[in-house]
Amino acid sequence: QLVKFPDALQISGSSVSTGSFGRLETPGNISSSGQITGNIVNVKTRVKAIGSSLEFAGNTLDFVDGSSTTRLFKGTSGGAFEAYHAGNKKLETTSAGISITGNVSGSSTSTGSFGTLETDDVITVGANKKIYLNRSEDTYIQSQAGDIARVVAGGNQMLLLDYDTGNRA
Numbered sequence: 001q002l003v004k005f006p007d008a009l010q011i012s013g014s015s016v017s018t019g020s021f022g023r024l025e026t027p028g029n030i031s032s033s034g035q036i037t038g039n040i041v042n043v044k045t046r047v048k049a050i051g052s053s054l055e056f057a058g059n060t061l062d063f064v065d066g067s068s069t070t071r072l073f074k075g076t077s078g079g080a081f082e083a084y085h086a087g088n089k090k091l092e093t094t095s096a097g098i099s100i101t102g103n104v105s106g107s108s109t110s111t112g113s114f115g116t117l118e119t120d121d122v123i124t125v126g127a128n129k130k131i132y133l134n135r136s137e138d139t140y141i142q143s144q145a146g147d148i149a150r151v152v153a154g155g156n157q158m159l160l161l162d163y164d165t166g167n168r169a
Helices: none
Strands: 002-004 009-012 023-025 030-032 046-048 053-057 058-066 071-076 080-086 088-094 096-100 129-134 137-143 150-153 156-162
Touching: none
Parallel strands: 002 023, 009 030
Antiparallel strands: 046 053, 058 071, 071 080, 080 088, 088 096, 129 137, 137 150, 150 156
């Protein structure tokens, strides 16, 4: 059953009960001095469709699973964003940058600048790839095919470690 209102709907007092209906339509705003419920809509938040975009407004936005027991994403007005896996926080933005819990995997072709890179685990570099210590001076450490490690400073090879040559530099 559809209930239509000609302008805006204003609800005041502790509660108004009009029975059960399938849909409520009004060309104006729906406002309440209390809570409007269905699948819980808090009056201090806003969900708005703008063209093909959906806007959510509130000081904290929590996205949870269907049972509302496990957090998926969270955003706060202070700028923090958190992403969760199986209810455990895995990524968080902070005033200093990004904090990641667990392993980072995958590949990327983008570049960036980091103050310090720290890990409790292993950093893996593929064959013939370089870790630059000073790119403008062509200074790097390179893993080469098999079991060879190479250190280059200023474009000149300074050290070559090759296990096949008898455990020596």
